[in-house]
């Protein structure tokens with residue numbers, strides 16, 4: 001078992017790195033677990049560097065106006081990690097998600113944050129100091145924990161979907177929509193909320209047509225988003241339907257060729273030709289490893305036990321970012337609550353006379 005840490009941060013999105021920057025500058029010598037580079041994490045969208053690492057341009061994170069950022073980014077990030085972001089020539093107009101995450105990571109390590117590339121797989125918050133067990137690096141003791149493990153996209157859970165994941169099945173239009181297999185071809189989006197309309201609209205930039213599969217006869221999306229779907233000639237609503245099976249070819253160069261849908265009113269099935277199926281049916285917060293030791297809301301997101309404080313039901317444990325936010329789910333709000341969690345942890349330690 002390691003020496004007792006003051007502050008362990010779990011998660012490597014904007015919340016985790018922002019918490020690390022604040023905790024490091026407060027001399028807490030934070031230790032951050034950024035997740036493991038496993039195939040399971042990649043497929044589940046839990047790879048190190050968080051959700052933004054899966055996307056292209058980020059145009060709404062304050063402080064990064066459009067422009068040529070190459071010289072700044074290259075000068076700021078350690079050359080050994082510059083392979084992590086795409087050549088700036090490909091995205092000259094705004095900072096990309098991978099670049100933004102590398103900049104945050106660099107800023108956190110510049111102030112002395114120690115980083116371990118591994119998952120925390122279980123915890124014991126009843127012990128003081130608390131114990132965290134990692135997948136490959138043993139156990140760690142700590143006085144405070146900041147949970148910043150984010151959320152992952154939901155899938156339908158049918159075997160054929162798993163079989164064709166990353167061969168035409170995706171939960172991220174922004175990440176994958178521009179791939180050649182989807183260009184000028186019909187695509188399917190599953191879901192009826194705002195994010196489903198967002199994904200479908202985005203995909204119409206590339207696809208010949210987008211079928212939006214709705215279980216009910218109407219969308220859950222806000223009125224303005226519904227209007228966006230209705231007014232887009234490339235989007236066709238397929239009501240009262242669910243996807244029963246993803247159809248395709250084992251040859252990875254071909255992958256998805258269509259979906260079999262079932263009408264939930266009359267049980268009749270039919271086939272839609274499509275080279276891709278995009279899921280937009282919500283996210284699940286990454287809390288499984290906590291084994292129920294922190295109170296959550298009914299939907300599984302971690303509950304703050306005091307308004308505007310990142311305090312959780314477990315003493316010395318704070319939560320930041322999407323893992324505790326089913327509402328805003330933005331990089332900048334995650335970074336903001338990451339800052340709050342570090343300040344809350346520092347004050348907790350000061351109050352305990354440790355720091």
Ligand SMILES: Cc1cc2nc3c(=O)[nH]c(=O)nc-3n(C[C@H](O)[C@H](O)[C@H](O)COP(=O)(O)OP(=O)(O)OC[C@H]3O[C@@H](n4cnc5c(N)ncnc54)[C@H](O)[C@@H]3O)c2cc1C
Nearest residue numbers: 011012013014015035047050051120150321322329330331
């Ligand atoms: C495709 C896409 C595009 C987006 N575009 C934008 C945008 O343009 N602007 C914007 O503001 N927001 C955008 N978002 C939303 C934004 O990415 C999220 O709100 C933000 O990343 C949440 O940050 P976070 O720090 O809470 O967690 P995440 O970014 O979800 O990162 C958490 C990370 O923690 C790690 N982790 C999880 N569990 C463990 C564990 N047990 N042990 C160790 N590590 C673990 C994983 O590596 C995981 O990836 C986008 C999201 C997606 C998916």
